Amino acid sequence: MATSDQKSPPTSASASAASSRWILLVDDEPAMRQLIEAVLDTQHWSVKVADGAAAALATVSSAATPPALMICDVLMPGIDGLELTRRMLAKLPKLKVILISGHLLDLSWWPTDLREICFLTKPFSNEQLINAVREATEAGAA
Numbered sequence: 640m641a642t643s644d645q646k647s648p649p650t651s652a653s654a655s656a657a658s659s660r661w662i663l664l665v666d667d668e669p670a671m672r673q674l675i676e677a678v679l680d681t682q683h684w685s686v687k688v689a690d691g692a693a694a695a696l697a698t699v700s701s702a703a704t705p706p707a708l709m710i711c712d713v714l715m716p717g718i719d720g721l722e723l724t725r726r727m728l729a730k731l732p733k734l735k736v737i738l739i740s741g742h743l744l745d746l747s748w749w750p751t752d753l754r755e756i757c758f759l760t761k762p763f764s765n766e767q768l769i770n771a772v773r774e775a776t777e778a779g780a781a
Contacts, residue, residue, distance in 0.1 A: 659703075659704050660684075660685070660704075660706075660707040660776070661684070661685040661686065661687055661702075661704070661706050661707060662679060662684050662685070662686045662687070662706060662707060662708045662709070662710060662772070663686075663687055663689065663695060663698060663699065663706040663708070663709040663710070663711075664676060664679075664686050664687070664688045664689070664709075664710050664711075665688075665689045665690075665691065665692065665694075665695040665709065665710070665711040665712060665715070665720065665723065666688075666690070666710075666711070666712040666715070666739070667690055667691055667712060667715045667716060668712070669690070671712070671761070672688050672690070675710060675768065676688060678765045678768055678769065679768075679772065681765075682769060682772070684772070687702070687706070691715055691716065691717055691718070692715065692717060692718035692719075692720075692722070692723040692726075693717070693718070695709070695711070695723060695727075696723075696726065696727075699727070699730070699731075705731050705734065706731075706734065707735065707776055708734070708735045708736070708737065708772060708775050708776055709724070709727055709734060709735070709736045709737070710736075710737045710739060710772075711723055711724060711736065711737070711738055711739070712738075712739055712740060713738050713739065713740040713742075714740055714742050720738055720740075721738075721750060721753060724736050724738065724753060724756065725752070725753075735757075735775040735776065735778065736756050736757065736775075737756075737757045737758075737759060737771050737772065737775060738753075738756055738757070738758050738759070739758070739759045739760075739761055739763070740758075740760065740761060741760070741761030741762065757771050757774070757775060759771055
């Protein structure tokens with residue numbers, strides 16, 4: 640009995656730490672935002688959505704804690720996902736990022752400063768997304 644009582648506080652602390660971790664989802668396509676948010680919700684992640692770079696920057700600046708991860712579309716009007724990623728990493732160097740796109744298949748031109756960033760080609764499966772998020776967040780927690 641004492642063992643289970645001793646495990647309760649760390650579990651609560653872990654739940655509290657997990658609840659402060661959140662994912663920033665940035666995509667200009669409403670259907671894609673809804674789909675990704677629904678998939679992440681099945682994994683009990685807290686998600687804040689933004690329809691573009693300006694909304695993403697405002698969301699991060701007004702948040703009590705920085706996001707654990709940003710999932711960002713590459714091709715968006717105004718500031719694209721590559722530039723948004725650079726700006727976010729300048730402010731939050733430990734931020735994990737997953738870039739997504741349905742239009743970029745040839746990555747031979749990919750900027751050298753972003754080559755280490757995870758990239759998913761749309762359409763991706765729910766499992767591919769979940770695995771990429773787990774990998775990024777586990778690497779970030781280490």
